[in-house]
Amino acid sequence: MNTATQSSLLSDQEQKQQFDSQYPLVLEAKNLTIDFRKKRSSLFGPKEYLRALNGLDFQLRAGRCVALVGESGCGKSTSAKIATKIHKASEGAIYYKGENIDTLTRSEQLAEYRREVQMVFQDPFSSLNPLHTIRYHLQRPLQIHHQLKPGKAMDEMLVELLTKVGLTPAKEVLEKFPHQLSGGQRQRVFLAKTLAIGAEVILADEPTSMLDVSIRIGVLNLMNEMKHEMGKAFLYITHDIATARYFAEDIIVLYCGHMVEWGSTEAVTQNPQHPYTQLLLAAVPDPSRSIHEKLPTQRSMETPMWSPEHKGCPYAARCPKAMAQCSQGLPEPKELEPGHFIRCHLFV
Amino acid sequence: MSKLVEVKNLCVDYITFNGRVRAVSDVSFHINQGEILGLAGESGCGKSTIAYSLMRLHRPPALISEGSIEFEGRDVLAMDDDQLREFRWKETSMVFQSAMNCLNPVKTIEYQFWDIFDAHGLVSSRDESIEKAKELLRIVDIPTERLFDYPHQFSGGMRQRVVIAMALALKPKLLIMDEPTTALDVVVQREILQKVYQLKEQFGFSILFITHDLSLMVELCDRIGIMYSGKLVELAPAKQILSQPLHPYAHGLGDSFPTLHGELQEMKGIPGTPLDLQNVPPGCRFAPRCFKATAACREQEPQLLQANEQRWVACLEPLKIASQAQQPEPLTQSHSEPSETTCAEAL
Numbered sequence: 076m077n078t079a080t081q082s083s084l085l086s087d088q089e090q091k092q093q094f095d096s097q098y099p100l101v102l103e104a105k106n107l108t109i110d111f112r113k114k115r116s117s118l119f120g121p122k123e124y125l126r127a128l129n130g131l132d133f134q135l136r137a138g139r140c141v142a143l144v145g146e147s148g149c150g151k152s153t154s155a156k157i158a159t160k161i162h163k164a165s166e167g168a169i170y171y172k173g174e175n176i177d178t179l180t181r182s183e184q185l186a187e188y189r190r191e192v193q194m195v196f197q198d199p200f201s202s203l204n205p206l207h208t209i210r211y212h213l214q215r216p217l218q219i220h221h222q223l224k225p226g227k228a229m230d231e232m233l234v235e236l237l238t239k240v241g242l243t244p245a246k247e248v249l250e251k252f253p254h255q256l257s258g259g260q261r262q263r264v265f266l267a268k269t270l271a272i273g274a275e276v277i278l279a280d281e282p283t284s285m286l287d288v289s290i291r292i293g294v295l296n297l298m299n300e301m302k303h304e305m306g307k308a309f310l311y312i313t314h315d316i317a318t319a320r321y322f323a324e325d326i327i328v329l330y331c332g333h334m335v336e337w338g339s340t341e342a343v344t345q346n347p348q349h350p351y352t353q354l355l356l357a358a359v360p361d362p363s364r365s366i367h368e369k370l371p372t373q374r375s376m377e378t379p380m381w382s383p384e385h386k387g388c389p390y391a392a393r394c395p396k397a398m399a400q401c402s403q404g405l406p407e408p409k410e411l412e413p414g415h416f417i418r419c420h421l422f423v
Numbered sequence: 424m425s426k427l428v429e430v431k432n433l434c435v436d437y438i439t440f441n442g443r444v445r446a447v448s449d450v451s452f453h454i455n456q457g458e459i460l461g462l463a464g465e466s467g468c469g470k471s472t473i474a475y476s477l478m479r480l481h482r483p484p485a486l487i488s489e490g491s492i493e494f495e496g497r498d499v500l501a502m503d504d505d506q507l508r509e510f511r512w513k514e515t516s517m518v519f520q521s522a523m524n525c526l527n528p529v530k531t532i533e534y535q536f537w538d539i540f541d542a543h544g545l546v547s548s549r550d551e552s553i554e555k556a557k558e559l560l561r562i563v564d565i566p567t568e569r570l571f572d573y574p575h576q577f578s579g580g581m582r583q584r585v586v587i588a589m590a591l592a593l594k595p596k597l598l599i600m601d602e603p604t605t606a607l608d609v610v611v612q613r614e615i616l617q618k619v620y621q622l623k624e625q626f627g628f629s630i631l632f633i634t635h636d637l638s639l640m641v642e643l644c645d646r647i648g649i650m651y652s653g654k655l656v657e658l659a660p661a662k663q664i665l666s667q668p669l670h671p672y673a674h675g676l677g678d679s680f681p682t683l684h685g686e687l688q689e690m691k692g693i694p695g696t697p698l699d700l701q702n703v704p705p706g707c708r709f710a711p712r713c714f715k716a717t718a719a720c721r722e723q724e725p726q727l728l729q730a731n732e733q734r735w736v737a738c739l740e741p742l743k744i745a746s747q748a749q750q751p752e753p754l755t756q757s758h759s760e761p762s763e764t765t766c767a768e769a770l
Contacts, residue, residue, distance in 0.1 A: 079617030147579070221610045257696050258466075274533040287465040288635055289678045295681075321681035321690070344683060358609040359683055360639035362665050366620055368614060 098136035101308045102158065102192065102276050106167035107131040110383060111151060126381045127153045128332040130167070133310070133325075140302055140309035142323035142340065144316050144355070148378065150332040151312045155278040157311070159194050162183075168332055172278075189300050197281040198283035199261035203253040210249040213237075216272040232271075240267045240297060259290035259397050266297060270305075277301070278310045283318060316359055320344045328352050328357055331381050331389035333405070337413035348411060349419050350394045371395055388420065396421060427597060427629050428477065429453040433490035435472050435481065444700045446472045446485070448653040451727070454597065459623070459630040461640040461661065463676070464650035465697050470633045471520075474599045477631070478515050479507060494597075513543060516590040517599040518583075521606055525586060526574040532556075532585055533570045539592050559588040563618060580611035587619065591626070598623075599631045604639075616643055637676050641665055646733075649673045652698040652708040655727055658735040669736040671713045707739065715740045 085093070087249040108131075110124040128150040133141050145149045156162045158169055160176060168175045171188060179188050196202040203212055213233050217223045223232075237245035240263040253261055262282055269277055279298065295318060301307045311323050319326055320340050325335040328351065336349040347353045354372050372393050381389055389393070391401040398420060406420045435447040446730040447469040454460045462470045475481040477492060479499060492499040494514060502510060519525045527535060536556035540546040546555065555711065557567040563584040575583055583603060590598055600619070623630060632644055639659065640647055648665045648745040649657045649672060657670040675693035695712035707713070707723040713720065720739050728738040 146610060169534070260696065287464055287697075288637065289676060289693040290696070292679050292681075292690045293694070296692075316609075317681045317683050320683060321687065341687075354610060356683065358613040360609070360613075360636060360642060361683065362638045362641040362662075364642060366613075366616060366642045369618075370610065372610070 096113075098139050099134050100134055101172060102135040103170045104131055104133050104154065104158070105170065106168070107154060107164050107169065108166035109150075109157060109162060110165045111200050124383055126332060126383050126385070128157075128164075129381065131327075131329070131332070131334060133327060135308040135310055137275070137308050138302055138306045139325070140323040140326060142311040142312050142313060142326045143329055144313060144319050144326060145329035146314060146355075146378065149329045151314075151329060152280050153332075154310055155194060155280050155310060158192060158276075158278055160188075186220070190272050191275040193269040193272060193277055195262070195265055195269065195277060195282045197280040198285055199258050199265060200253075200285070202265060203261055205253055207252070208249065209237075209251055209253070209256075212223075212253075212264060213268055213271050216268060220272050231418035236267045236271055237264075239270065241293070242267070257290070258286045259294055260288060262294050263297065266294075266301065270301070274307065276308045276310070278312070280312045281314070282311075284313065285317065291318070298322065316355055318346060329356065331378055333381075333389050334408075334416075334418060335390065336415075336417045336419075338411075342412065342415040346415070348415075348417050348422065349390075350396055350421075354393075388418075425456050426453045427456045427458075427495060428515075428631075429491075429493045430473075430477070431491045431493075433473065433476065433492065434488045435469070435476055435488050436488045438484040438486060439701075441701055443488075445477070445488075445703075446653050446700060449534055450650075451489075451490075452628050452648055452655065454631060455598075457623070457627050457629055458646065459620075459632055459644045461632045461644035461647040462650060463632070463633075463635060463637050463647060465635060467652075467697055467700070468650040469653040470650050471601055474517065474631065474633055475602050477597075477599060478511055480511075480517075503613055511541065512590075512595065513593045514595055515597040515599065516593065516595040516600065518563060518590050518603045525604060526582060528574055529758060531571050531573055532654070536570075536589065536592065539589060543593060543615060545593070557594075559592055560585075562591070562622065563588045580607055580615065583607060583611075583615055584618070587615070591622065591628075597629050597631065599633070599757045602635075603632075605634065605636075624682075637665065638680055649676065652700060652703070652711040654708060654737060655735075656709065656737045658727070660733050663734070663747045669730055669734065669741040670709075670738045671715050671740075671742065672709050674742060675712075707737075715742075 107128055108126070109128045110126050113123040113125050115123060131154055135136045135141055143154065145151055153162065157164050168177055171192065176188060179185055210233065213236060214225060214229065217229060217232065223229050233249055234245040237248055242248045242260060242263050256264065270334055283294050286294060293321060298309065302309055310320060313319050323340050325338065326340045326343050328335050328343065328349065330351045336343055336347065336352045343352065344356065347356050350371065354370060357370055372395060379389060379392060387402040388405060395402065401420050406418055406423050408416050408418050409422050410416050411422065430453065431451050433447055433450045434445060436443045436445050450473065460471065464470050472481065472485065476487055487500060499510070533553060533556060537549060537552045540555060541640065542551045546552045553570065556570055560567050560570060565581060565584055577585065603617055632640065634640055644661045647659060647661050648655050649664070649670065651672050657664070657668070657673045664673055665677045668677055678690055679692045680691060693712055700710050704725060707725050710716040710720040717740060725737045725739045727735050730736045730741065
């Protein structure tokens with residue numbers, strides 16, 4: 076019996092259980108909202124806020140990846156910063172293995188959380204200390220988080236780590252300084268570091284956007300390996316929707332801090348329904364298209380600065396299909412087909 | 424179409440403590456009037472160095488050691504300081520990589536336009552400069568009341584458009600764009616490039632467009648040159664470079680972009696890392712990363728040869744295309760490279 080017929084015999088409940096046991100839920104964000112205080116317009120004026128994220132939900136599962144896609148300033152990186160406890164959410168919370176991360180206050184709990192949730196940064200040229208060798212960068216986390224002493228056992232471990240991320244000959248790489256490595260190699264060192272610490276969740280904030288195209292795929296393939304073979308959970312933040320399709324199983328399209336369309340990557344990229352997703356996909360460089368094709372948007376204004384007082388759909392001002400009710404209130408999410416959601420008045 | 428710029432056998436060296444490093448090695452190409460020529464390649468392959476050399480903006484330790492650059496028949500390398508001041512911005516202007524860094528943060532946009540006009544003696548009064556600046560802002564779709572704002576008050580995309588307006592201020596014949604949209608997101612990138620194309624049609628200037636995003640380049644450019652480690656390895660009409668690449672490196676670059684449509688398949692990219700220019704091995708520079716490399720590739724350096732009417736390739740084992748009937752013939756005389764003799768014998 077092949078798997079397709081087998082799965083159709085299982086009830087929905089059983090399918091869900093099977094999915095849960097295959098890809099256990101690790102980190103969950105529920106209704107994540109964050110307001111930033113703005114400078115007051117006058118000394119005695121009212122407090123003003125900027126809403127950078129409004130009701131973001133996502134689930135990171137071991138062995139799977141969620142991509143956050145959107146233009147600069149849409150709140151992609153802010154959500155990763157909340158997950159690493161750099162910012163604190165104004166509303167909603169992040170749950171790590173069922174526990175609200177705001178309740179982790181004891182230092183051992185915090186250390187454990189920080190060990191298991193690691194971030195990979197965009198710029199591999201400034202995220203490694205130029206004064207220290209690669210050995211130092213990989214040894215420190217092992218010393219701090221795992222109380223290992225430098226020695227033969229540690230050396231073997233470092234060589235194994237570097238071999239895992241494809242940096243060979245590992246012994247030579249260990250003694251090099253960051254400036255002696257290329258961007259792709261540095262990003263690999265950074266991924267080796269997250270492995271050394273023993274991270275379960277990796278928040279990758281545009282990990283490939285500063286790398287050369289020929290090297291980009293290699294780093295994506297390495298992350299794919301970490302996902303499939305080591306069962307790491309990934310949050311992949313990017314503005315490149317094509318690499319998101321390559322790497323992520325699920326995708327969330329963010330606009331101005333709001334989830335506008337989300338679901339399985341294939342469903343969203345192959346059958347985009349929200350006008351903003353359609354715009355994003357139309358703007359991706361594609362050799363088979365011509366530069367003259369008109370974008371489905373009207374640039375009446377720049378992206379709005381959202382505040383808690385704002386009403387309606389944030390995309391209404393640029394949307395070519397905007398209607399009267401679009402500026403009235405935010406539509407409820409609607410499931411277009413199983414696992415493909417949208418938040419748009421056109422589909423209410 | 425007549426040639427606007429002709430670059431012949433250009434070599435640019437950087438003088439370092441470990442001796443000379445040849446960043447651009449024996450590169451020849453031309454740009455026709457009204458044409459968009461793209462230069463693609465990885466970081467460190469010399470594409471920006473070429474852009475700087477075309478305007479003679481390179482500074483020591485960079486040094487043009489060989490070759491010639493002709494702009495409408497005039498020798499750019501022989502110009503003195505006064506001629507250069509005339510040549511820069513009036514004939515050739517440049518849009519730099521990050522617009523954030525090339526506008527003066529403590530001066531208004533208006534002052535920076537005035538600076539350009541005043542330096543070239545184009546206006547007699549400040550009012551005239553303001554009028555001209557407003558006209559330029561209108562061209563790039565920026566509200567004219569923003570003229571008196573400071574750079575930090577603009578978004579990244581708007582700043583890039585301001586920089587483009589400044590580059591067009593003196594109606595140059597050649598616009599060099601060095602990764603003009605790398606820092607911007609895709610929607611803004613497309614809006615800006617559509618604008619640039621429209622302006623090119625309107626004013627008829629030529630563009631040298633430099634980026635590493637090959638799929639973007641194919642949409643915009645007429646012809647594309649692919650560079651690797653300081654060498655031009657392939658030059659072809661834009662539409663053919665991805666569909667029928669001749670050089671294995673061009674093929675690898677095309678295989679590095681995940682697609683949005685069609686079936687999802689695992690991609691390989693190009694294994695290995697770019698060449699360290701401080702110690703260039705003999706033979707083809709791409710050979711260590713090339714899947715077709717033979718023993719001969721590691722010994723003799725391929726020259727840029729004409730493959731057919733519009734295409735040039737520097738490869739001993741080029742990939743096959745259907746219409747490849749013509750026998751390759753040398754495009755340029757090679758310079759005093761160590762591999763010259765072996766290469767000539769082979770030919």
